[in-house]
Amino acid sequence: MARRISRKISNSTIHRLSIYYRALMGLEREGYDTISSKELAKREKLTPAQVRKDLSFFGSFGTRGLGYPVKELKQRIAEILGLNRLWNVAMVGVGNVGSALVSYKEFARQGFIIKLLFDNDQRKIGSNHKGIIISDIANMKSQLKENEITIVILTVPASAAQKVCDDIVEAGVKAILNFAPVSLKVPDDVNLLNENMAIELEHLSFSLTNRNMVMFD
Amino acid sequence: MARRISRKISNSTIHRLSIYYRALMGLEREGYDTISSKELAKREKLTPAQVRKDLSFFGSFGTRGLGYPVKELKQRIAEILGLNRLWNVAMVGVGNVGSALVSYKEFARQGFIIKLLFDNDQRKIGSNHKGIIISDIANMKSQLKENEITIVILTVPASAAQKVCDDIVEAGVKAILNFAPVSLKVPDDVNLLNENMAIELEHLSFSLTNRNMVMFD
Numbered sequence: 001m002a003r004r005i006s007r008k009i010s011n012s013t014i015h016r017l018s019i020y021y022r023a024l025m026g027l028e029r030e031g032y033d034t035i036s037s038k039e040l041a042k043r044e045k046l047t048p049a050q051v052r053k054d055l056s057f058f059g060s061f062g063t064r065g066l067g068y069p070v071k072e073l074k075q076r077i078a079e080i081l082g083l084n085r086l087w088n089v090a091m092v093g094v095g096n097v098g099s100a101l102v103s104y105k106e107f108a109r110q111g112f113i114i115k116l117l118f119d120n121d122q123r124k125i126g127s128n129h130k131g132i133i134i135s136d137i138a139n140m141k142s143q144l145k146e147n148e149i150t151i152v153i154l155t156v157p158a159s160a161a162q163k164v165c166d167d168i169v170e171a172g173v174k175a176i177l178n179f180a181p182v183s184l185k186v187p188d189d190v191n192l193l194n195e196n197m198a199i200e201l202e203h204l205s206f207s208l209t210n211r212n213m214v215m216f217d
Numbered sequence: 218m219a220r221r222i223s224r225k226i227s228n229s230t231i232h233r234l235s236i237y238y239r240a241l242m243g244l245e246r247e248g249y250d251t252i253s254s255k256e257l258a259k260r261e262k263l264t265p266a267q268v269r270k271d272l273s274f275f276g277s278f279g280t281r282g283l284g285y286p287v288k289e290l291k292q293r294i295a296e297i298l299g300l301n302r303l304w305n306v307a308m309v310g311v312g313n314v315g316s317a318l319v320s321y322k323e324f325a326r327q328g329f330i331i332k333l334l335f336d337n338d339q340r341k342i343g344s345n346h347k348g349i350i351i352s353d354i355a356n357m358k359s360q361l362k363e364n365e366i367t368i369v370i371l372t373v374p375a376s377a378a379q380k381v382c383d384d385i386v387e388a389g390v391k392a393i394l395n396f397a398p399v400s401l402k403v404p405d406d407v408n409l410l411n412e413n414m415a416i417e418l419e420h421l422s423f424s425l426t427n428r429n430m431v432m433f434d
Contacts, residue, residue: 008431012229014423018416026400043400081419082426089418100317106398106415112422151421175421181323183243183260191424193417198323199235200410201306202298204368204392205329206231207408209299214225 024074036067090116093156144171151175158182241291253284307333310373361388375399
């Protein structure tokens with residue numbers, strides 16, 4: 001079913017796929033069978049041309065004049081994003097950010113199941129956090145393998161992040177979402193995404209500072 | 218000093234400015250006086266052409282053959298991003314995500330000062346959270362104005378988000394970072410950024426699902 005894709009894709013396009021996916025979930029709930037690129041664009045403050053370009057990237061959808069079939073398009077985007085399956089996720093570092101993220105309901109809703117929690121704090125190890133026993137980070141490498149963890153959320157302090165990251169990579173994990181405010185080195189075949197909340201605020205301070213500038217996605 | 222800018226800029230470029238800013242802080246610490254576009258690109262896994270294009274957008278920097286002056290470029294990007302001043306920030310909703318973000322040290326480091334916290338939970342109102350007294354959300358509108366809050370971080374449940382957002386807009390706030398997993402409506406002159414952690418994980422599941430695809434920024 002899924003076509004083999006071997007082209008370059010911008011990170012912005014991938015991000016918009018997630019946006020379209022959520023819009024289509026809403027449209028399905030509202031009872032829509034089809035949606036035009038124009039209407040989908042309007043809802044997400046994009047141009048119809050952008051929507052058509054993004055979606056045509058993955059093959060042809062929709063019929064001219066009739067729009068996209070909501071259910072099928074949603075299902076196809078789910079396949080493309082890898083949301084038609086479950087992903088075993090581990091969280092390393094159960095501090096402020098980590099413990100907040102464990103409670104983030106949308107992870108499980110999208111198929112990201114937090115299976116393991118790790119920390120190096122003896123007071124935390126062995127305790128139950130939202131239904132998951134916190135494991136000793138000393139056992140992380142073997143447990144990541146045994147539990148077939150494919151994605152790790154890294155929420156350790158900046159000073160510890162590279163060492164922990166190296167261990168995660170050695171355990172064979174190919175996808176890391178890093179919250180530590182530090183630039184990590186990983187091999188080319190590991191997908192590293194850096195999440196920095198301050199950078200989001202900088203986007204807003206940019207907007208407030210440059211009010212005469214038009215931003216586009 | 219700051220040149221008047223009146224062009225279109227992509228959100229990716231704005232994001233990269235924050236990345237360059239951090240790289241330049243590191244380079245300054247390491248004692249570099251100048252940096253070439255090639256070296257800066259290599260550090261951030263970008264192309265030199267991309268770096269030059271992003272930076273030339275804001276006027277000419279650097280000297281051919283000598284590279285960019287680290288300190289001046291850092292200072293100039295700080296001006297562009299609005300980081301050469303302090304911003305008064307309020308956080309609305311002191312649940313899991315909100316309370317984690319209050320502890321996020323990089324906010325203050327970049328000039329984003331959390332001045333006010335709001336919640337509607339009577340058990341939280343009046344209590345001291347990391348040095349800030351949590352205020353009643355019923356008094357939010359007037360307090361946002363009195364304290365000249367320019368940026369609000371919205372971390373209330375999805376069901377309450379639009380109503381609270383409307384009040385924030387009525388208080389004259391022009392920049393909102395929304396963590397509620399819901400699509401909010403704001404007037405055109407309000408900058409709304411939606412932060413969704415699940416979308417970050419979807420980026421990783423996309424990468425794992427489409428390994429033969431090259432992603433670019």
